[in-house]
Amino acid sequence: MKTVIIKYNAGNTQSVIYALERLGITPVLTSNFEEIQSADKVIFPGVGEASSTMRHLQELGLDRLIPTLQQPVLGICLGMQLMCDHSEENDTQCMGVFNISVKKFRSKKGEKVPHMGWNNLTPKNSGWISQNVVDRHMYFVHSYYVPVIEETVATCDYILPFSAALQKNNFYATQFHPEKSGKQGEQIIKNFIEL
Amino acid sequence: MLKKRIIPCLDVKNGRTVKGINFVNIRDAGDPVELGALYAEQGADELVFLDITATNDGRKTFKELVKDIAKHLNIPFTVGGGISNVEDVAPLLYAGADKVSVNSAAVRRPELIDELVQEFGSQCIVVAIDARMVDGQWLVHTHGGSKPTEKELFSWAEEVEQRGAGEILFTSMDHDGTRQGFAVEALKEMSERLSIPIIASGGAGVMEHFNDAFTVGQADAALAASIFHFKEIGIPELKNYLKQKNIAIR
Numbered sequence: 001m002k003t004v005i006i007k008y009n010a011g012n013t014q015s016v017i018y019a020l021e022r023l024g025i026t027p028v029l030t031s032n033f034e035e036i037q038s039a040d041k042v043i044f045p046g047v048g049e050a051s052s053t054m055r056h057l058q059e060l061g062l063d064r065l066i067p068t069l070q071q072p073v074l075g076i077c078l079g080m081q082l083m084c085d086h087s088e089e090n091d092t093q094c095m096g097v098f099n100i101s102v103k104k105f106r107s108k109k110g111e112k113v114p115h116m117g118w119n120n121l122t123p124k125n126s127g128w129i130s131q132n133v134v135d136r137h138m139y140f141v142h143s144y145y146v147p148v149i150e151e152t153v154a155t156c157d158y159i160l161p162f163s164a165a166l167q168k169n170n171f172y173a174t175q176f177h178p179e180k181s182g183k184q185g186e187q188i189i190k191n192f193i194e195l
Numbered sequence: 196m197l198k199k200r201i202i203p204c205l206d207v208k209n210g211r212t213v214k215g216i217n218f219v220n221i222r223d224a225g226d227p228v229e230l231g232a233l234y235a236e237q238g239a240d241e242l243v244f245l246d247i248t249a250t251n252d253g254r255k256t257f258k259e260l261v262k263d264i265a266k267h268l269n270i271p272f273t274v275g276g277g278i279s280n281v282e283d284v285a286p287l288l289y290a291g292a293d294k295v296s297v298n299s300a301a302v303r304r305p306e307l308i309d310e311l312v313q314e315f316g317s318q319c320i321v322v323a324i325d326a327r328m329v330d331g332q333w334l335v336h337t338h339g340g341s342k343p344t345e346k347e348l349f350s351w352a353e354e355v356e357q358r359g360a361g362e363i364l365f366t367s368m369d370h371d372g373t374r375q376g377f378a379v380e381a382l383k384e385m386s387e388r389l390s391i392p393i394i395a396s397g398g399a400g401v402m403e404h405f406n407d408a409f410t411v412g413q414a415d416a417a418l419a420a421s422i423f424h425f426k427e428i429g430i431p432e433l434k435n436y437l438k439q440k441n442i443a444i445r
Contacts, residue, residue, distance in 0.1 A: 006325055009285070012289060013260075013288075013289065014265060014288070014289050014291040015265065015272075015291055015293055016307075018265055018268075018291060019269065021266070047288065047315065047316060047319050048314075048315050048316045048319065048340040049294065049312070049313060049314065049315065049317075050313060050316075052313065057311070078316070099340065107390040111197075111389050112391055112392050112415065113316045113390060114317055114361050114388075114391070114392070115197065115226070116318065116361065116392050116415070117197050117198055117199075117200050117392070117415065118197070118200070118240055118445040119196065119197045119198065120196065120221050128208040137198065137445045139270070141271070141293075141294075141361070142318055143317050143318060143361070145318075157196075158197055163266070168315065177271070177293075179269070180270055180271045180272075180293060181267065181269070181270075182235070182269050182270060183269065184259060185269065185270060186356045
């Protein structure tokens with residue numbers, strides 16, 4: 001079993017590595033095409049700003065590689081947003097795995113932006129997002145959101161219901177940070193690894 | 196529903212967790228790696244690690260220590276101390292930090308906030324503000340609280356928000372270390388004027404103080420150090436208490 005984490009300039013890559021290590025998995029951190037293509041599982045983490053991150057991906061050609069991958073790919077947070085068509089964050093063209101545009105939260109009284117902290121997940125079905133996940137509190141930190149679409153497998157409600165997790169064919173994605181969501185988050189990573 | 200967060204803070208000096216009273220008279224409170232892992236297991240919602248001597252000594256945050264703490268943590272982790280430019284941040288993220296906190300450098304050169312936000316995103320940037328009441332006005336202080344500035348707390352907080360910071364960590368130096376409660380009135384005013392999350396810091400002594408910070412002060416998170424380090428209040432006990440008070444708690 002080979003798990004690859006995609007390496008690029010901005011991202012909380014290290015947190016994801018540590019989470020996998022706590023699960024007994026030693027991931028490979030790389031931006032090499034062959035290494036990525038030969039992996040059993042690919043994780044595409046993200047913390048950052050959409051346009052500068054897309055630029056880093058473009059410089060490495062990863063923006064073209066990722067949508068062509070055949071094995072299970074897990075996008076996390078910004079990783080999930082960049083797998084959509086477009087983001088309102090600095091009007092950024094993204095990779096287009098999920099046919100939807102990422103929108104900015106509009107702050108309402110008492111509901112601050114960014115959406116930062118622990119919130120409940122509502123899974124739409126059983127599977128990798130809910131299997132053996134007892135406590136559904138997950139850690140979110142984001143100012144932009146993916147609206148609820150056909151590929152939404154879990155929602156979260158903050159200002160409005162939005163996509164907490166997506167799945168389409170071999171592409172999986174979470175808006176929250178499973179690597180930072182305690183034991184329950186680690187369980188979701190484990191579910192993905194065991195797919 | 197979004198939950199209120201309980202955040203233990205590790206003020207680290209020379210690799211040990213310390214806690215001062217009104218920012219001076221620092222005493223040793225233990226091994227930060229051990230404490231961090233313990234807090235995560237006990238249900239802390241987040242961890243903050245501040246290298247409190249970094250700015251004064253011109254030292255950079257001790258990255259190896261960040262790495263050791265992060266390895267054992269499955270909750271979010273904010274690191275601060277001595278960050279003065281964009282180049283300082285990427286190594287901290289690679290060491291395992293999820294967010295970084297800036298303080299003195301942002302006061303000195305506010306454009307730093309815009310630069311950090313552009314490169315790493317709002318959600319990654321926490322601006323820490325230390326303030327104290329001087330002649331009836333809340334004034335921002337820098338360098339671990341040792342240098343007064345002419346900036347007024349609330350207008351600086353608004354500027355920090357406008358420049359794109361994701362969160363504010365507000366420490367009242369008048370309350371810090373006193374155990375007499377958080378600066379709830381100042382927190383309330385800040386919460387009403389800002390739309391980004393605010394972490395209350397400084398003054399926690401008993402469990403009621405956390406309730407006050409969330410209700411009266413409308414804070415989104417509450418941070419404390421010594422009461423956790425010296426095991427005066429346990430995190431599970433605190434969270435149970437707040438749940439009984441109908442505070443949204445994980």
